[in-house]
Each structure stands twice: as C-alpha cells, then as structure tokens.
Amino acid sequence: MTSAASRKGGRARDERLERDIPEATIARLPVYLRALTALSERDVVTASSEELASAAGVNSAKLRKDLSYLGTYGTRGVGYDVNYLRYQIAREIGLTQDWSVVIVGIGNLGHALANYAGFASRGFQVAGLVDNDPARVGEKVGDLTISSFDDIDAIVSNAAVSIGVIATPASAAQDVCDRLVAAGVSSVLNFAPAVLTVPDYVDVRKVDLSIELQILAYHEQRKANGAAELRASLA
Amino acid sequence: MTSAASRKGGRARDERLERDIPEATIARLPVYLRALTALSERDVVTASSEELASAAGVNSAKLRKDLSYLGTYGTRGVGYDVNYLRYQIAREIGLTQDWSVVIVGIGNLGHALANYAGFASRGFQVAGLVDNDPARVGEKVGDLTISSFDDIDAIVSNAAVSIGVIATPASAAQDVCDRLVAAGVSSVLNFAPAVLTVPDYVDVRKVDLSIELQILAYHEQRKANGAAELRASLA
DNA sequence: AAGAGTTTGTGAACGGGAGAACAAAATCGC
DNA sequence: GCGATTTTGTTCTCCCGTTCACAAACTCTT
Ligand SMILES: NC(=O)c1ccc[n+]([C@@H]2O[C@H](COP(=O)([O-])OP(=O)(O)OC[C@H]3O[C@@H](n4cnc5c(N)ncnc54)[C@H](O)[C@@H]3O)[C@@H](O)[C@H]2O)c1
Ligand SMILES: NC(=O)c1ccc[n+]([C@@H]2O[C@H](COP(=O)([O-])OP(=O)(O)OC[C@H]3O[C@@H](n4cnc5c(N)ncnc54)[C@H](O)[C@@H]3O)[C@@H](O)[C@H]2O)c1
Numbered sequence: 157m158t159s160a161a162s163r164k165g166g167r168a169r170d171e172r173l174e175r176d177i178p179e180a181t182i183a184r185l186p187v188y189l190r191a192l193t194a195l196s197e198r199d200v201v202t203a204s205s206e207e208l209a210s211a212a213g214v215n216s217a218k219l220r221k222d223l224s225y226l227g228t229y230g231t232r233g234v235g236y237d238v239n240y241l242r243y244q245i246a247r248e249i250g251l252t253q254d255w256s257v258v259i260v261g262i263g264n265l266g267h268a269l270a271n272y273a274g275f276a277s278r279g280f281q282v283a284g285l286v287d288n289d290p291a292r293v294g295e296k297v298g299d300l301t302i303s304s305f306d307d308i309d310a311i312v313s314n315a316a317v318s319i320g321v322i323a324t325p326a327s328a329a330q331d332v333c334d335r336l337v338a339a340g341v342s343s344v345l346n347f348a349p350a351v352l353t354v355p356d357y358v359d360v361r362k363v364d365l366s367i368e369l370q371i372l373a374y375h376e377q378r379k380a381n382g383a384a385e386l387r388a389s390l391a
Numbered sequence: 392m393t394s395a396a397s398r399k400g401g402r403a404r405d406e407r408l409e410r411d412i413p414e415a416t417i418a419r420l421p422v423y424l425r426a427l428t429a430l431s432e433r434d435v436v437t438a439s440s441e442e443l444a445s446a447a448g449v450n451s452a453k454l455r456k457d458l459s460y461l462g463t464y465g466t467r468g469v470g471y472d473v474n475y476l477r478y479q480i481a482r483e484i485g486l487t488q489d490w491s492v493v494i495v496g497i498g499n500l501g502h503a504l505a506n507y508a509g510f511a512s513r514g515f516q517v518a519g520l521v522d523n524d525p526a527r528v529g530e531k532v533g534d535l536t537i538s539s540f541d542d543i544d545a546i547v548s549n550a551a552v553s554i555g556v557i558a559t560p561a562s563a564a565q566d567v568c569d570r571l572v573a574a575g576v577s578s579v580l581n582f583a584p585a586v587l588t589v590p591d592y593v594d595v596r597k598v599d600l601s602i603e604l605q606i607l608a609y610h611e612q613r614k615a616n617g618a619a620e621l622r623a624s625l626a
Numbered sequence: 627a628a629g630a631g632t633t634t635g636t637g638a639a640c641g642g643g644a645g646a647a648c649a650a651a652a653t654c655g656c
Numbered sequence: 657g658c659g660a661t662t663t664t665g666t667t668c669t670c671c672c673g674t675t676c677a678c679a680a681a682c683t684c685t686t
Contacts, residue, residue, distance in 0.1 A: 217675055250608040257604070349509070371596060468653045
C-alpha cells in the first residue's frame with residue numbers, strides 16, 4: 157500500500173502531485189530560489205548540492221532531501237541545472253502566476269511596504285492600499301492612492317486579492333483581519349504584535365520585530381553571564 | 392547523575408541557572424509576556440494556564456511546559472500571579488536591563504524602524520542611525536540624527552551597542568555585517584534578503600518579507616488546486 | 627569498454643518538540 | 657479536618673525534522 161497506490165479517486169495522474177512537502181522545506185525553498193537566481197545572473201549553468209547549500213546557508217544533505225520532495229531534478233555526478241531547478245521551484249511555490257496583495261494601515265511601516273520594490277519583482281502585485289484615517293485617504297504613495305477602509309471588499313474582489321498585509325496598530329489587527337477574511341482574503345501577513353484568530357482555511361504568518369529583538373536579547377544576556385562566570389572562575 | 396549534580400565548577404548555586412531552555416520555548420516567551428502585560432493592564436491578578444494559553448494562541452500543555460523550564464512559578468489549583476510571572480519572564484529574557492541597538496541603512500524601512508515607538512517601550516534604545524549615503528547623513532529622524540557609516544565604531548563602543556539592525560540593500564548586507572561585528576556587535580537582526588556569514592559567537596536572526604509571502608503563496612496555490620480537483624471530481 | 631571519480635537520492639539513526647494524560651499540590655465548602 | 661475540585665508540573669509517547677552514510681547513477685579518461 158504505497159501512497160501512490162492509495163491515492164484517492166483513482167484518476168490516473170503520474171505527475172508528482174503526491175505532495176506532502178514538509179513545512180520546514182517550504183520555508184527554505186524561497187531561499188534556494190534566491191540563491192539560484194543569483195547564480196543564474198552570474199551565468200552559472202549547473203551547481204552541485206554543495207555549492208547551492210553553501211549559497212543558501214544550509215547543510216548540503218538537507219538541501220538534497222528538500223529538493224527530493226519536489227522530484228529528481230538533479231543529475232548524479234553533475235549537479236543541478238540552475239535554470240531548470242529555478243523554474244521547478246518557482247512552479248512548486250506558485251510563483252509562475254502573479255499574486256495580488258492589499259496592504260492595510262499605511263503608517264510608518266505601511267509606507268515602507270508600499271514603496272518596496274521587492275514585491276513586484278517576485279510576482280506580488282500591490283492591488284490596493286487601505287487606511288481608516290480620513291486624513292490619509294487620497295494620499296498618493298508611489299503609483300497608488302490610499303483608499304478608504306470601506307472600499308476593501310471592492311478591491312479584494314476586483315483584483316482577486318488573496319493575500320492581505322496588516323500594518324495597523326495591534327488594537328485594530330483582529331478587526332481588520334476579520335474584515336479581510338469577510339472580503340475573501342485567505343492568507344494574512346501580520347506585522348502587528350497581536351494574536352489573530354481566523355477560520356481554518358485561512359493561513360496567517362506573522363512578522364514580529366519585537367519578538368526577534370527579545371530572542372537576541374536573551375542570547376546576549378546568556379553570553380554576558382557566561383563571560384561573567386568565566387571571569388569569576390579565573391579570579 | 393542529575394544535571395544539577397553534574398554541574399560544572401561545584402560552586403554552590405541553588406538559583407535556577409541549570410538552564411537549557413529550548414529555542415522553541417524562548418521564541419514563545421515574548422508572546423506570553425505580551426499576553427501577561429495585556430492582562431496586567433486590565434488589572435487581572437491571576438490567570439490559569441488555560442486562559443494564558445488562549446491569550447497567547449497556544450496549547451495550554453505547551454505553555455505549562457514552557458513555563459516549567461523557568462521555574463515553578465504557578466500555584467496548583469489557582470494559576471499564575473500575573474505580575475510575578477511577568478517579572479520572571481522579563482528577567483529570564485533579559486528585559487530587566489536596557490539594550491542599545493544601532494540601525495544601519497536609513498531608507499524606506501530604516502525610517503519606519505527609526506520612528507517605531509515599540510522599540511523603547513520594550514527596553515530597546517536606538518543608540519544610533521547609520522547610512523553611507525552622504526546626502527542622508529545629518530538628516531534628523533525623530534530625536535536622532537543620521538550618522539556616517541564611519542562613526543559606527545564610536546557609536547557601538549560609546550553606547551555599548553550589542554544589537555545591530557541591517558536595513559540596507561542585500562548587496563551591502565554582508566559588508567555592513569562584518570563592520571558591525573568588527574565594531575563589537577554580537578547580535579544582528581537582518582532585514583535584507585541575504586545570507587550572512589558570521590563568527591560563532593554572533594547570533595543572527597532574519598526577517599524576510601519575501602519569504603513569508605512566498606510561503607503564503609504556496610499554500611494559496613494548494614488551496615486553489617484542491618478546490619479545482621474538487622470541482623473536477625464533481626463534474 | 628572499463629575503471630576512476632563525482633554527486634545525487636534516500637534509508638536509517640537520532641534528537642527535539644508537541645500533545646495527551648495523570649499524579650501531586652493547592653483551595654474551597656462544609 | 658476532610659473530601660471535592662481545580663489546576664499545575666511532569667512523564668510518556670509520538671511525530672517531524674536533521675544529519676549521516678552509502679549505493680546508485682552519471683561523466684570523463686584512457
Ligand atoms: N514601524 C515599524 O518599524 C514597525 C516595526 C515592527 C512592527 N510594527 C507594527 O506595525 C504596525 C504599524 O506600525 P506603524 O509604525 O506603521 O504605525 P502607525 O501608527 O504609523 O500606522 C498605523 C496606520 O494604521 C492606520 N489604522 C489604524 N486603525 C486602522 C483600521 N482599523 N483600519 C485601517 N487602518 C487603520 C492608521 O491610520 C495609521 O495610518 C504596528 O502594529 C506596529 O506595532 C511597526
Ligand atoms: N521597504 C520595505 O518594506 C522592505 C521590506 C522587506 C525587506 N526590505 C529590505 O530591507 C532593505 C532596505 O529596504 P529599503 O526599502 O529601506 O531600501 P532603501 O534603498 O530605501 O534603503 C537602503 C538604505 O541603505 C543605505 N545603504 C546602502 N548601502 C549602505 C552601506 N553599505 N552602509 C550603510 N548604508 C547603506 C542607502 O543609502 C539607503 O538609505 C532591503 O534589503 C530590502 O530588500 C525592505
């Protein structure tokens with residue numbers, strides 16, 4: 157009873173759709189993609205798992221195992237064809253199509269995000285900027301104009317937005333999230349320091365500067381304590 | 392042979408310094424801290440692991456196990472004293488002292504970070520803003536003035552900066568990182584989409600918007616495929 | 627054509643973290 | 657004072673992810 161044999165439906169499908177790619181692997185694929193793009197720009201044609209792994213900052217065994225979930229795209233004794241692998245990873249992640257995003261909360265951070273060129277270059281189109289401050293509505297940011305929060309349903313359905321970015325204060329985050337979900341968004345990237353509750357089918361990822369700093373602080377403290385202990389033991 | 396008995400040195404130390412707190416736990420402590428602060432502001436005196444866990448968005452068993460690494464700060468049948476636990480977590484993370492940070496690269500993102508109030512409120516002091524663009528040096532951002540990149544050594548040593556934030560383009564990130572480390576920084580928070588190489592004693596954490604979006608895109612694609620398959624099987 | 631040299635793909639061992647479950651410890655009611 | 661109730665702290669089991677190690681598969685040289 158292999159997983160291929162027990163596939164539901166019985167519809168013939170020899171494509172590699174028997175996917176159960178581990179979440180940890182998914183999170184690394186974009187890193188590999190970036191490394192491949194850099195190699196491609198330097199006109200490198202093939203790369204070994206060792207070279208790729210070093211460019212991506214991971215162990216080569218891990219990289220090979222990660223890639224093996226996608227298929228057997230390498231050639232033993234040779235390595236991986238840079239452009240071919242790049243295309244396969246992009247396709248797997250879903251970057252062969254464009255994705256529309258809407259940014260909610262155009263304050264300090266929202267402005268930076270709206271001006272960020274790295275969005276479009278990776279296939280993410282900013283389809284709308286939304287803020288509930290009447291003083292902000294109408295303001296131009298780059299090519300876009302800030303819309304009222306009430307326009308969110310129209311923006312989401314017109315542009316087929318599936319990803320919402322929340323850059324409002326934490327106190328507004330859950331409300332904004334609910335409205336986004338009601339409008340049809342099914343993925344949320346949250347910059348506000350708040351825990352969001354969403355229906356099962358909605359994915360949420362958070363970016364939390366404050367948590368990152370606190371983790372660094374913890375390790376700094378440990379290093380400092382270790383150094384202090386060392387000094388004490390030498391005294 | 393308990394871990395307490397085998398502690399190195401033999402120096403009596405009944406404080407709970409037998410720490411080997413799992414990294415996954417460390418990453419959640421700031422979330423608990425935030426939940427506790429919110430409860431404290433609502434004058435809640437005690438909270439059960441169930442209540443805390445729900446506020447933090449985790450499983451209560453996981454929360455209890457996490458807290459047990461710090462010590463036995465709860466009371467069976469009652470719960471946790473909010474303020475007491477808050478202090479203990481803050482102490483464990485190292486937030487009872489202030490930390491100085493320097494931000495390098497004051498462009499779109501750097502400006503947002505420099506203006507961010509959430510820094511100081513959690514005990515992180517921005518000790519300096521640095522940019523290598525001569526046109527930017529001297530510009531005021533909030534209370535601070537942008538310094539030249541050459542001043543970095545002075546800033547780091549004068550303010551005892553241990554944490555550096557990199558918000559430059561990816562192409563400059565490794566150079567900037569090297570300079571930060573040379574100046575004495577031992578923790579780095581990197582916003583640039585680049586893999587950084589550092590000595591062992593330096594901690595690096597990265598915040599990568601593009602990766603987060605790509606992970607969301609992958610799941611969006613899967614959801615879309617699943618829906619398509621469902622429609623096909625019904626047809 | 628065959629042997630030497632490379633490098634992939636994967637089986638297997640290992641380690642760490644998640645969650646269920648429960649005994650221990652505290653409070654409360656009477 | 658004691659049983660009922662609540663809730664913690666911890667043990668145990670399971671699962672996921674990492675890493676090692678090596679056979680299989682490919683190229684290159686002679
Ligand atoms: N600025 C940073 O560098 C930074 C860093 C990390 C995290 N954050 C977090 O990102 C979020 C935004 O930070 P910021 O500095 O840009 O804050 P900000 O106050 O500058 O901007 C918030 C914006 O959200 C808008 N807003 C408020 N409620 C809204 C609602 N219900 N609907 C739509 N828009 C609404 C406000 O009008 C404002 O324009 C905060 O949660 C903050 O904690 C910011
Ligand atoms: N803007 C965003 O919302 C956003 C989001 C995610 C990631 N990022 C990443 O953050 C980084 C900064 O983005 P940005 O939009 O602020 O870019 P930016 O071009 O607006 O700012 C970069 C700044 O870094 C300075 N700089 C360049 N080289 C330097 C050096 N060697 N030393 C010191 N300063 C130097 C430049 O003078 C400029 O002021 C980029 O790597 C970008 O990919 C930005």
